[in-house]
Amino acid sequence: MAALSPLDGRYASQLTDFADAFSEDALLRQRFAVEVEWLLALSQRPEIGELAPVDEATAATMRGWVRDFGAADVDAIKAIERRTNHDVKAVEYHLKDKLAAVGFGPGAEFVHFACTSEDINNLAYTLMLRDGLRSGWLPLADGLVGEVWGLAEAHAALPMPSHTHGQTATPTTLGKELAVFVSRWRRQLAGVRAIPLSAKFNGAVGTYGAHQVAYPEVPWIEVSRQFVEGFGLQWNPLTTQIESHDALGEVLHAVVRTNTILIDFCRDMWEYISRAYLRQQTVAGEVGSSTMPHKVNPIDFENAEANAGVSSALAEHLASKLMISRMQRDLSDSSAIRNLGVAIGHSGLALRAARRGLARVAPSAEVMAADLDGQWEVLAEAIQTVMRRYGYDEPYERLKALTRGTTVGPKDVQEFVKELALPAEAEARLLALTPAGYVGLAPELVAYARPPEQ
Structure with missing residues (x-):
């Protein structure tokens, strides 16, 4: 009840998948995973003689730390951050502490080797976005589209009055009007799935400067490519200190377009309900109005419209902001990108609300027939x-x-x-x-x- 954001308060129970992907805990877990994998990758380079290859058992232990990353790790990292006032450095130190506890030795200094914080962060946020889309947003969007399609197919031939400019127009069918939204959404969701999420791993300003000085014999460009692609992401070879976030912007703009279509859908559903073309099921014990007992309000579609708008406003800002950085970098993107989960979360909340609203409506064929007559x-x-x-x-x-x-x-x-x-x-x-x-x-x-x- 003390949460500042409704996503973490009133609506928290509806967004557990999004919290798992986009929370502060999730960010720390992804950062920790990147640090672990980078150390393991370096240990496999024969040119780096000062770091012995990590044996399979130790590698399994380290990856187990990632798999089992939990509250104790978060508390430890936050305690270090209070001392260092640097969130990424705190993750580095936490991994070193865990390595020391298992007797890893001097090779622990290769944790965060030649990295800038953005090397860790850009991978972590991209992985968060991928997980959040896969586990939260896309299943909700696919579910809504599938449910609207089911209604469209079932009522393909059901005649319905049509209105252009709010005035009576050439009749249509309920199925055809719903199918329009299905087609529009499918285009956007296909676009989201087709966007290759990208990441970089190339040092302070994207030149591999420290890498090359320390180990000129290592093919760092190839090492970077293999490392990024090992996470299933597209490698970006040309960046400043930050990854350009162009792919992230593409995803956010696709979310905005999906939200916009959702708002269009909700407003139409609202109108059809108000004209009694669609009837809403009543729920025992539910109150529609605090003073008018007869009311059955289309609140789910109104809720969806509101949250889709909030999502789009924030996603539009993030898409534009994150693609801009002064010269080789400034820190404004760091604060902005922390709201990535908020933007996607409000969209997920909107999709869930629209599905609730859709589950409660059924066509009133007799009303539409009388109107047409x-x-x-x-x-x-x-x-x-x-x-x-x-x-x-x-x-x-x-x-x-x-x-x-x-x-x-x-x-x-x-x-x-x-x-x-x-x-x-x-x-x-x-x-x-x-x-x-x-x-x-x-x-x-x-x-x-x-x-x-x-």
């Missing part, structure tokens, strides 16, 4: 288009005079069609047309959002 004017588009085919003069203007700003019913439309003396087949097709039947190829279009595996 009062919208015979929408057939004006179809009639004037057929008139154009057969060479009638001023078809648009004639239908405008019949329908614009007035209320027309089936009798008005049918009498107008009969007076045209169209070819029999065309007349029969128009006379059989109803607003609910005027959905074009909408049911067939839904299939274009089908998952590739289907």
